[in-house]
Amino acid sequence: MTAAQKKKGRILTGHRPTGPRHIGHLVGTLEQWAKMQDDYECFFLIADLHVLTTDHEHPKRIQTNIADVMIDWLAAGLDPQRATFVRQSALIEHSLLCNLFGMLTTVSRLERVPTYKDQIQQLNLNPSLGLLTYPVLQSADILIYKANIVPVGEDQLPHIELTREIARRFNSLYGKTFPEPEGLLTKTARLPGTDNRTMHNSYGNTIKLGDSEAQTTKLVMSMYTDPTRLRATDPGTVEGNPVFEYLDAFDTDKAEVEDFKVRYREGKVGDVEVKKRLAEVLNQYLAPLRERRTELVKKPDEVLRVLNEGTESARPLVEATAKEVLEKMGLR
Numbered sequence: 001m002t003a004a005q006k007k008k009g010r011i012l013t014g015h016r017p018t019g020p021r022h023i024g025h026l027v028g029t030l031e032q033w034a035k036m037q038d039d040y041e042c043f044f045l046i047a048d049l050h051v052l053t054t055d056h057e058h059p060k061r062i063q064t065n066i067a068d069v070m071i072d073w074l075a076a077g078l079d080p081q082r083a084t085f086v087r088q089s090a091l092i093e094h095s096l097l098c099n100l101f102g103m104l105t106t107v108s109r110l111e112r113v114p115t116y117k118d119q120i121q122q123l124n125l126n127p128s129l130g131l132l133t134y135p136v137l138q139s140a141d142i143l144i145y146k147a148n149i150v151p152v153g154e155d156q157l158p159h160i161e162l163t164r165e166i167a168r169r170f171n172s173l174y175g176k177t178f179p180e181p182e183g184l185l186t187k188t189a190r191l192p193g194t195d196n197r198t199m200h201n202s203y204g205n206t207i208k209l210g211d212s213e214a215q216t217t218k219l220v221m222s223m224y225t226d227p228t229r230l231r232a233t234d235p236g237t238v239e240g241n242p243v244f245e246y247l248d249a250f251d252t253d254k255a256e257v258e259d260f261k262v263r264y265r266e267g268k269v270g271d272v273e274v275k276k277r278l279a280e281v282l283n284q285y286l287a288p289l290r291e292r293r294t295e296l297v298k299k300p301d302e303v304l305r306v307l308n309e310g311t312e313s314a315r316p317l318v319e320a321t322a323k324e325v326l327e328k329m330g331l332r
């Protein structure tokens, strides 16, 4: 299908390359993105500049992380035949637009962005200018493609709201230039980590797409369950129990899941039995992805070529938008 036939519009979304992708990324985002590739013109962004907003002291791992994310993306079904992969730092126009949009954005507006407030509180850091302008760079990422739809997690919605404000402000000052992009939330509930906290690589509570079957089984067997249940004969709680949240997400045999739930509540099935089944289900679910992944790992050059060629094919588009913006703002 050619770009022109993809009638539903243009998507721009992306990840910061912070390390290998996990099953939370898969069910929350990657599966949704993969499905949209036929109906939308899709740009998938490796937001490497954004990594530096928190990690500029650790430059060593960035290139490896980019390769890891690309491998996991492709294994999850993102497809260079149907979508364009872009490396943010290689298209300097992203940074140029960030700079220009900065002229339309007040510092006080950026200081009210929830991700910014949370991060300086959590990390207890003295925020850099780069961290403050994080969402302006994200707005540039989106608007430079004139994207209509931005599939993201809920935490990102304030950034989409800022993007819409910048688009409106730009359009009203300089004439209609940008569509006001819509954020698109995933329908699936967010999976908890194996310890029932938020899933995050830095907590060591994730199942990574690249983990082996044995590693996956081990992680599942040590998963947090109902902590008040001491014996298999005690009645257990299913709600908010990650083992059952995972079963709901991955076991296609809904009758089996129901049966487990009934027996769990009645104290008629042990945690070990449920977990063993979950490990099987999860490994089955991930098997095709992991097969593709094993092949991709053997061809790192080809994987990077996908990213570099995608980036080059996007270059004329971002250059055209940058030129238009420079002209409209009186710099050309």
Ligand code: TRP
Binding pocket: 012, 013, 014, 015, 016, 045, 047, 050, 137, 138, 141, 142, 150, 152, 156
């Ligand atoms: N901020 C996004 C995240 O952490 C990553 C990102 C950067 C992004 N630029 C983007 C997402 C543009 C969507 C659109 O997940």
